[in-house]
Amino acid sequence: MMAAATGSAGAESPAVFNEFISASYDPTAGVLTLSAAGADKPFATASLSQAGGKARLADVADNAFGACKAIEIAYADGGSDVVLAPAGVPFVLLRATIHNGGNKPTITHDVSAAKVTVDLAAPAGELRALGTGGLEKIDAKPGSYMWMTVAEPKTGRGVVAGWITCDRGSGVVLAEPDGKAVKLTGRIDYGRLKLAAGKAETLETLAVGYFDDARLGMEAWADAVAKVHDIKLPPIMAGYCTWYHCGAGNEKTMAAQAAFAAKHLKPFGLEFLQIDDGWQQGVKKNGPRKNFTACRTDGPYPSGMKATADNIRKAGFVPGLWFMPFAGTHDDPFFADKQDLFAKTADGKPYEVRWGGTCLDMSNPAARKYMRDIVHRVAHEWGYTYFKMDGMWTGSATQLMYVNSGYKDDKIGDAVLADPNFTNIQAYRTGLKLVRETAGDDVFILGCCAPQNMRSYGGAFGMVDAMRIGPDNGWRWKGLKCGPSFGTWNYHLNGRIWHNDPDPLYVRNSMPIEESKLICSWITVAGQLSVSSDAYEPLKPERLNVLKRTMPSHTLPARPVDLFETPLARIWQVTDTDRGGGRFDLVGLYNWDDAESAFDVSLTRLGLDASKTYVGFDYWANEIVPAFSGSLKRTLPKHTCQVLAIRKVSGQPQVLSTSRHICQGIVDLSAESWDASARELTGVSKVVAEDAYELRVLVRTTGGVAKATDVEVSRADSAAGVTITSKPDGDLCRVTIKSKASRDVKWKVRFK
Numbered sequence: 001m002m003a004a005a006t007g008s009a010g011a012e013s014p015a016v017f018n019e020f021i022s023a024s025y026d027p028t029a030g031v032l033t034l035s036a037a038g039a040d041k042p043f044a045t046a047s048l049s050q051a052g053g054k055a056r057l058a059d060v061a062d063n064a065f066g067a068c069k070a071i072e073i074a075y076a077d078g079g080s081d082v083v084l085a086p087a088g089v090p091f092v093l094l095r096a097t098i099h100n101g102g103n104k105p106t107i108t109h110d111v112s113a114a115k116v117t118v119d120l121a122a123p124a125g126e127l128r129a130l131g132t133g134g135l136e137k138i139d140a141k142p143g144s145y146m147w148m149t150v151a152e153p154k155t156g157r158g159v160v161a162g163w164i165t166c167d168r169g170s171g172v173v174l175a176e177p178d179g180k181a182v183k184l185t186g187r188i189d190y191g192r193l194k195l196a197a198g199k200a201e202t203l204e205t206l207a208v209g210y211f212d213d214a215r216l217g218m219e220a221w222a223d224a225v226a227k228v229h230d231i232k233l234p235p236i237m238a239g240y241c242t243w244y245h246c247g248a249g250n251e252k253t254m255a256a257q258a259a260f261a262a263k264h265l266k267p268f269g270l271e272f273l274q275i276d277d278g279w280q281q282g283v284k285k286n287g288p289r290k291n292f293t294a295c296r297t298d299g300p301y302p303s304g305m306k307a308t309a310d311n312i313r314k315a316g317f318v319p320g321l322w323f324m325p326f327a328g329t330h331d332d333p334f335f336a337d338k339q340d341l342f343a344k345t346a347d348g349k350p351y352e353v354r355w356g357g358t359c360l361d362m363s364n365p366a367a368r369k370y371m372r373d374i375v376h377r378v379a380h381e382w383g384y385t386y387f388k389m390d391g392m393w394t395g396s397a398t399q400l401m402y403v404n405s406g407y408k409d410d411k412i413g414d415a416v417l418a419d420p421n422f423t424n425i426q427a428y429r430t431g432l433k434l435v436r437e438t439a440g441d442d443v444f445i446l447g448c449c450a451p452q453n454m455r456s457y458g459g460a461f462g463m464v465d466a467m468r469i470g471p472d473n474g475w476r477w478k479g480l481k482c483g484p485s486f487g488t489w490n491y492h493l494n495g496r497i498w499h500n501d502p503d504p505l506y507v508r509n510s511m512p513i514e515e516s517k518l519i520c521s522w523i524t525v526a527g528q529l530s531v532s533s534d535a536y537e538p539l540k541p542e543r544l545n546v547l548k549r550t551m552p553s554h555t556l557p558a559r560p561v562d563l564f565e566t567p568l569a570r571i572w573q574v575t576d577t578d579r580g581g582g583r584f585d586l587v588g589l590y591n592w593d594d595a596e597s598a599f600d601v602s603l604t605r606l607g608l609d610a611s612k613t614y615v616g617f618d619y620w621a622n623e624i625v626p627a628f629s630g631s632l633k634r635t636l637p638k639h640t641c642q643v644l645a646i647r648k649v650s651g652q653p654q655v656l657s658t659s660r661h662i663c664q665g666i667v668d669l670s671a672e673s674w675d676a677s678a679r680e681l682t683g684v685s686k687v688v689a690e691d692a693y694e695l696r697v698l699v700r701t702t703g704g705v706a707k708a709t710d711v712e713v714s715r716a717d718s719a720a721g722v723t724i725t726s727k728p729d730g731d732l733c734r735v736t737i738k739s740k741a742s743r744d745v746k747w748k749v750r751f752k
Helices: 214-229 249-266 305-314 366-382 394-395 423-440 482-489 512-526 539-546 713-718
Strands: 003-007 013-017 022-027 029-034 042-048 055-063 065-073 080-084 092-099 106-118 126-132 134-137 142-147 147-151 158-163 170-178 181-197 198-209 238-241 272-273 291-295 320-325 357-359 386-389 444-449 466-468 499-501 531-532 556-559 571-576 584-590 597-602 612-618 623-628 632-636 641-648 654-658 670-677 679-686 692-699 708-713 723-728 734-740 743-751
Touching: 013 065, 013 142, 022 065, 029 198, 042 198, 055 080, 092 106, 106 158, 106 539, 106 612, 126 142, 126 170, 126 198, 126 679, 134 142, 134 692, 142 147, 147 214, 147 499, 181 584, 238 320, 249 305, 249 499, 249 597, 291 366, 305 320, 320 366, 320 512, 320 531, 357 394, 366 423, 386 423, 394 423, 423 444, 482 512, 512 539, 512 571, 512 584, 512 641, 584 597, 584 632, 612 654, 612 670, 632 641, 641 654, 654 670, 654 679, 679 692, 692 743, 708 713, 708 723, 708 734, 713 743, 734 743
Parallel strands: 238 272, 238 531, 272 320, 320 386, 386 444, 444 466, 466 499
Antiparallel strands: 003 055, 013 022, 022 029, 029 042, 042 106, 055 065, 065 080, 080 092, 092 198, 106 181, 126 134, 126 147, 142 170, 147 158, 158 198, 170 181, 556 571, 571 584, 584 641, 597 632, 612 623, 612 641, 654 692, 670 679, 679 743, 692 734, 708 743, 723 734
């Protein structure tokens, strides 16, 4: 994200601004003052990478955000700071440059590029910091990777600070009390940034902004990251992973799983089948076997990995494979003649890390070739087009910190790389870039997993399609909450920087079905990567039915309503403003407690008009939620959820819910329209073959209860054998459509 600048007339206290924010610099005090547009007083002051310096205004042409004014501050040692406020970006951007004025190379471990004192006119004890480590009190002095939000829980207003680049350094944000205010330190960890004599290095870019709804600020930060890295995500997929019920599986079990899934789950949206750890060769030591050049002849896939991929594809699925692209085992005989591939310790030994084995040195062309050959074989010779890449952090040659979420000192830079001009993150990103170039754009790349060491989190921005944002979960209750916890804290990355993978959902017969419904509902409503890890054929019909209702994933923004109030959000909302007949809201309520819990949610918090009347539909209970206004009140038993479709009572009938999917119309109701003169409600629904599809039409209107007199499908649908029936049910008319083939069905309901 480099920029070119030309000078213009200076100013005693130069300032930059856009429609959202302004920044002015006092060169005497060396203080930058940040204010939200239209605010009476600043929300923050900041000290930059150095004190003093000469400030001026400059015209900047930024590669990502275009032309804008900037404050340039030049220091006596040749370093500088630049402050930008590009149009359309709700942040001030801070970017430092360091300079080596000596006659010998220098090594920089880290740089504190900015210290921002946030004043939200509320005591620090009443504020909360949200970052990659979750929701914490300020006096806990939390640290986060890449971003952090300081917010007032009751109002949601707050300040978002985040690094939007990570080309050579790993950005962290640290928080601590500062009297009644909060001090945020934006630091970049390089490990070993070598700077030749007389040379300068432009550092990473930090964004800082104030928001009345800090969730929107977090999303805006993620959007800025996506813009800088030119991220264009492939469609999100739903699939299956062998790991949590059969390890790597085997040829027989995979063939049976594929056959069953093709018949029962592919019509609903299941797209990939992925084989996990256990197929590969090597010595099993310090973690998995790590020779990914070939499969074990005495292992679960004796016919070879290509034959299995071919069979998965013939069944109609994308073949997926687990491997560790940046790891080896230095004392495995296979690697005896490959010792030069590994990063080294200071005394010249192979750089060994717990579970991950020996780190391949991605600054070394020979190691890159070795890794490239593996990726080429997996993608182009064997035919796997879904990668689950584990042990990602080994590409950065840093220590295992699992479970790592909030900031921990991992001694980054203690590894010796073949090319001393590479930083750890630069080596890691070089490896990831090579994976993408070798695999090709049609391969879906999932990184696994950031909490092994969070250096693999920001370092992977723009390099992967999806990322495991939490640790391994499992189907038991404690593990089941891992994904929702990490998925809450990182919700704003989903669909912007990558697709969040919270680890699998489960519907197995051995677990309480209400817990299955809860985890399936959370992943589905939150719109995160939907992966199951159960043997399908033994599932009871009711379990299989729950799984069917999770696919495909919706693509609308999903937000935790109580993000700054509780460590694990209990209320999630998806809003569809394009729905025919007006706005549609989907609200998920989740009781993570071990006891019954009551919900009393003000409609204002949901962005709804508290003075109006609304009606809901409880998906799992298959029943209407009677008319309510002011607030939504529900009581849930322990470990349960409710997924509610909500619509405002209007002057016309409208679709309230559908049976096809947990999201109740968002993925399957492609059109809905009301013709007032003909008194007809029409629409188009995506119907799955042999799956009875029910429209729950709300007939309660502001003028009373409308009576449905007739239902029909189009002539083409009728000729194809599609049937439609209806029956009244109080404030609802339940319309059932059946089709022998999956198709888009045009339907009509007439009213008296």
